[in-house]
Amino acid sequence: MNTQDLLPIPGFDQDMFRRVVGHFASGVTVITTSHDGRLYGTTASAVSSLSMDPPMMLMCLNRSSSTHDAVRAAGIYVINILADHQEDLALRFGRKGADKFSGVGYTVSEHGGVPVLEDVLATITCVVTEAPQGGSHTVFFGQVVDARAASGNPLAYYRGAFGRLESVRELDTYRKVRRWVLSRSTPSGGELEIHNLVTALGAEPDDVFNSLVKLTTEGLVSRSDSGAFQVTPITAELSDGLYEGRAMIEAGVIASRAQGFDEGLLETLLQLTKDMEGIRCSADGSLRDFLELHSRFHQSLVRASGSSQLFESYRRLSIAGVWTEAWDDTDWRDLLDHAELSRLAEALRTGETDAAIDAVRAYTEQAKHFARLAIASRGGAV
Numbered sequence: 001m002n003t004q005d006l007l008p009i010p011g012f013d014q015d016m017f018r019r020v021v022g023h024f025a026s027g028v029t030v031i032t033t034s035h036d037g038r039l040y041g042t043t044a045s046a047v048s049s050l051s052m053d054p055p056m057m058l059m060c061l062n063r064s065s066s067t068h069d070a071v072r073a074a075g076i077y078v079i080n081i082l083a084d085h086q087e088d089l090a091l092r093f094g095r096k097g098a099d100k101f102s103g104v105g106y107t108v109s110e111h112g113g114v115p116v117l118e119d120v121l122a123t124i125t126c127v128v129t130e131a132p133q134g135g136s137h138t139v140f141f142g143q144v145v146d147a148r149a150a151s152g153n154p155l156a157y158y159r160g161a162f163g164r165l166e167s168v169r170e171l172d173t174y175r176k177v178r179r180w181v182l183s184r185s186t187p188s189g190g191e192l193e194i195h196n197l198v199t200a201l202g203a204e205p206d207d208v209f210n211s212l213v214k215l216t217t218e219g220l221v222s223r224s225d226s227g228a229f230q231v232t233p234i235t236a237e238l239s240d241g242l243y244e245g246r247a248m249i250e251a252g253v254i255a256s257r258a259q260g261f262d263e264g265l266l267e268t269l270l271q272l273t274k275d276m277e278g279i280r281c282s283a284d285g286s287l288r289d290f291l292e293l294h295s296r297f298h299q300s301l302v303r304a305s306g307s308s309q310l311f312e313s314y315r316r317l318s319i320a321g322v323w324t325e326a327w328d329d330t331d332w333r334d335l336l337d338h339a340e341l342s343r344l345a346e347a348l349r350t351g352e353t354d355a356a357i358d359a360v361r362a363y364t365e366q367a368k369h370f371a372r373l374a375i376a377s378r379g380g381a382v
């Protein structure tokens with residue numbers, strides 16, 4: 001059946017379809033070719049590997065694209081896979097225009113004399129074998145005649161916006177190294193040796209190194225003159241700054257939620273404050289469990305922003321791990337309660353934004369005070 005003969009589904013909402021399809025994350029490429037002495041290029045995300053034996057790719061171009069006609073005529077094209085800093089190229093080639101290549105570095109492929117962009121993450125040169133039509137597009141099946149890759153990270157495209165991929169393995173290592181540092185598995189001021197962490201955490205050396213660099217930017221790790229990584233002692237100033245940063249994010253999330261929070265979240269927050277009460281009142285309730293509920297409360301709130309970036313920034317400001325080590329298990333009940341969090345949960349339920357932000361501030365002051373006492377009791381640094 002020819003897909004062009006298919007009738008549109010009556011009442012089918014194209015905007016909705018575009019939004020739903022946008023949930024499929026992809027990389028970003030620029031398809032280049034040349035024809036009749038002219039260079040052509042268009043940004044394309046509808047690209048996929050098709051077969052290993054023989055090596056084949058497919059890519060889909062709208063028939064209204066001038067690059068489409070040039071690829072058809074030339075019978076050869078290059079898929080230039082963009083790196084994460086090449087959003088400008090994606091935008092430049094995503095528009096119509098005769099001078100797309102001006103100021104862009106490129107070489108000309110041995111095979112077919114097609115422009116190959118410089119400094120991209122990878123290039124794959126293909127010869128068109130078939131070009132069937134699908135709706136408004138042509139699907140170009142291409143046999144691979146050349147393929148090269150450089151090091152770097154890909155530019156991603158998701159729900160109409162460019163982004164960066166975060167490797168799950170790297171993120172996992174970062175979280176483990178952070179936990180290691182905060183739990184003082186290497187004592188405060190001590191040296192963090194990469195090969196020890198690699199063995200202890202079962203991680204890749206590069207990931208451990210990158211995690212330590214990230215923790216350096218967060219102020220939790222420092223580098224000595226010889227370049228060694230060391231656990232930075234946490235002082236009152238550092239701890240105050242982190243709590244204030246977190247409060248700012250929470251207040252921002254609350255203020256931006258004029259339409260309110262969903263019922264499920266409000267119930268979760270209230271339940272968490274009840275569970276905190278249970279732990280505080282029970283003789284064998286531990287500070288670790290209490291702080292775990294605190295974390296869950298705050299994280300649930302920030303997660304409601306819907307922004308994974310904001311949520312990750314928020315997590316990076318947490319130093320809760322050090323307090324379980326810094327306090328012995330007896331005295332925390334007098335210093336840390338959940339009254340402000342209950343007030344916050346209630347204010348969110350009744351939609352009182354000012355009262356909710358007030359509770360965030362009051363809670364933050366209490367947390368800062370708690371942290372300062374722990375730090376002072378350890379001689380000014382933990």
Ligand SMILES: Cc1cc2nc3c(=O)[nH]c(=O)nc-3n(C[C@H](O)[C@H](O)[C@H](O)COP(=O)(O)O)c2cc1C
Nearest residue numbers: 042043044045046060061062065066067094095096
């Ligand atoms: C991120 C992104 C992805 C795109 N993906 C495709 C695609 O897969 N196929 C396509 O035909 N157009 C795609 N486009 C749109 C074309 O790049 C755009 O229509 C361009 O102006 C065509 O230029 P041309 O007529 O010079 O070939 C994409 C644009 C952007 C910004």
